[in-house]
Amino acid sequence: MAVGEGEKIRKDRENKVSDVFDFFSIGKLKIGWILAVIFSLILILIGVISFAQQEKYGDIVTGLRTPGYGGVSWGLYVVFIIYFIGISFAGITISALTRIFGMKELRPLTRPAELLTIISLILGAMSVLADQGRVLYALLNLPRYARVMSPMFGTFTMVIAGYLFASLVYFYLSARADAWFMASRSRGFLRIFYKILALGFSGKTDDYLRHSYSSFWLAIFILPLLVTAHSTLGFIFGIQAGRPGWFSALQAPGFVIMAGISGTGMLVIIAYLLRRKIYKLEDVITEKAFRTLGTMLMILTITYIYFMIVEELTANYAAPRKEREVAHAIAFGPYAIPFWTTVVCLLVSFVMLFYQFVSGKTFIWINLLSSLLVNVAAVSKRFIIVVPSQTHGFYLAYPEGSYHISPVEIGIILGLVGFGILLYIIFAKIFPIIPLDTAGIREEPEEENLERTEYGTTLLLRRFAFVLTLLLGFILMIVGFLASARVGTKPYLDPPIPFAPVIFILGIMLSFISAVVYEVFPGKYRTQPSSEKF
Template sequence: MSEPTLTSGGDQMEAGLPQGVGRFGWRWSATVGLLCLLVAWGIFSYAQQRLHGDIVTGMRTIGAGGASWGLYISFYVIFVGFAFGGIVITTLAHLFHLRRLYPITRLADLVAVVSVICAAICIMADLGQPIHGLINLPLYAQTASPFFGSFTLIIGADFMASAVYEFLEGRADAAVCATRTKRFAWYYRFWASGWKNTPAERRRRRRVDFWLSLVMLTLLVVAYSTLGFIFGIQGGRPGWFSALAAPRFVVLAAVSGTGLVIVVAAAARHFMHLRQQITERTFRWLGNALWIGTLIYLYLLAVEELTARYAADAAQTEVARAVTSGAYAPLFWVVVATLVLPAGLLFIQFLRNRCSITLTVIAGLLVNVAAILKRFLIVVPSQTHGQLLDYPTGTYSPSWVEYGTIIGITAVGALIFLICVKLYPLVPLAESRISEAAPTDSWSPGRRRLRRLLFSATLLTGLATCVIAFALSARYGTEPYLDPLLPGAPVLFIVGVVISLLSGAVYELIPDKPRTPSSAPD
């Protein structure tokens, strides 16, 4: 049963828009209202931290019985993992033409965009002086630090890559929506940017999809590996220092992101009545990918713990014992159980050549329980146990302020997602893929050369900006480990990456100019 539409005389939104776009039923409104209350609670919680200081949180000084990184950093890693999984699904679908994933590519990319926003807010919540962080990090980020890659590639480049993809991929559907509404036709016409659904346009769309997906996947693997290096290259921090840190981060990110996309896709399928669009075949593929990724991570987890328990130094062994048989053991074994159980269930489902959407959703929820707890176990125990110096063993328990802030941040992400599903179709429309054009396209050689020239100029400008900004940030030819030669060079690096990504939009958006009624395609 569809949701009722809120109307107001002649000012109402046309009912012809697909997938409930522009129609706000009572369930949607009630959910948004609840999320707004949670956001308000999060703001109130964080306000206590700003008013009274970190003393109202569970964070304390390392070596003095506490941990300076806690729930905020744990959830920063979690949200970035969600973004990784969403983009991986989107890029793999276009790189390898996985048609069963096409219905959820836009959904997965939206999950990625929202997750990056939440990750950035988590970083701001963790900083004692967030305004100073917002000013100094863009001005003085140093390439020798993994935080440079975390700031420029994750918060900057991956967010923009996902946003560019979302805009270009939605042009065809925007053109369809523009014909079904009068009130917001201008909005959809702007988004469509002259889309005519010609064969030449669709060919350019496929080319841009392929190359943008390849660039996005490469950027994301590098960026998330860099996030692993933040922990893995700290030789003075037992439990973090590990050659497996980067691959462990990447694999668990793919697992948790896939699990979240499964849950969101199932919710969209049920509440938005998309059973014909998001079929069982989609969940079958996601379920198989999930159990394979989970088994790979279990292998890495076993290698990590066995090495730390039997072949590491005393400090590393102390951290491993605290995790597997000490203060953090209950959390660790819950992680193991919530990874083994879904992997086993999905593998049995694979052997029986069947697919239960309910079982797949449960598996997606369980792996994310494991991911949240494991991120906590990565961040905290190395700060409270296994000190190289003669410091006492510490403890860390998040306070209600931290829980409230994280709940508020999560509610912000959910709120953005729910608003977006009312602005454009969450699943690509079938009719936007049907050509109404002539069998051949009219094209102008001059327009074709102009497109290639502007594309090349945009791409080369972006790459040159990246190289120059990176060199300025790294102080090549001068003293290392100092401030960038040009303050703001890290932002200039992000600008270069964004310009490079926009070259795909330049290539796709320049329209064809007719020359003759019938001519060769572009």
């Protein structure tokens, strides 16, 4: 924590704000918030009605149909599975980058970003369910029979379970200090709530020290998980040799980069809203933060444009006829509108961001506009990844198909978006959306000053418990993985251990829970130093 800056902010803040509850309007109902809730509830209602339709009459109410017989089998749901999971890229990456490389200007954004990750992953999981023909069977059979050999295994376990849980752990651990702080400022029910959240955090130097360790290592472990997760999503398409337009090694990296673009873009939008419209945090979320995000977005965008050029070249230069046909249908056929939308959005954003980068100044509107554009591009690009190969990519002489998105599909997606918004605003109503230390409300001790005060025995116990959990997690993970891979049995039979996929997921969870164990394990301390100052 830079001393000078923090000091300044704190002083300003002290003049303006007397109560953190007032500032974040926690527990206080404002008209804007209520309207937002009503809005999202309406969206959710639309979604629930649509989903009920789909469950009652079957997927015939969607615009999805048999490929080769005039339709596409995967449509808007899959587009939004990818989109939602893509957005989740932002949060954990920003947090990890901040933690590992110490990008201080992004620190205020870590919590909104992590929350974005968690919520979008939940939405991703829900849209996966919406896509299934039999939701109940999916909930029953996936935990029982999920197979490692399927690229979807990555989506079901890595992304939705592992990634989501890792984010939750990371999110929770970094919120403990604030929870402890809030608990000390509140009374009654809220106090109990925050106390439970803080779970033993008491402002000791040890607490800060441990969190500093654990967050660093979590960040290091989460980053590869993130790449894996987004890659497996790409593999779902990339390893299908029978679908012209899908079979490409670029799918996996492309998915990772596009996830980065849409996630960063969404984060910029949220940062803008928090900064200007809701909490007036101009002094906390600095222009520099926007500039950093903008630069990141620029790099990712140009990378993706490069990918697209490579893609087009491969698909058109001496490619097999079917690949060419699909590429042609995308660029000049029925998919020209989404395709050129993607291209224009990406190019315009890149040019604007590049101008900002070169000019040395920061234009927040440029960042905002390009963020909106790249999110449009993210949806439309996913659309032209998923759909055209099913309507035009046939090796046999099937007639071309088409995809007419139905109100039910749009309804369900709207419902999911509404649910996401609701979760976000409810969270913002019960917990400070910005880490309090970055807002200068709570002071975090300097890392160099931290001193370990824990007695050796509890430290040993703590470490032992940590290692035990981690080891157990790893063992469960491996056993679960091998069993889910049907080792020792035929690939289509039940896994040798019942609920093997659950064991695998539990393994992943336990491995991450080890960090929680490490942090919250009760200890005995020599002194009781308090860093709380306000």
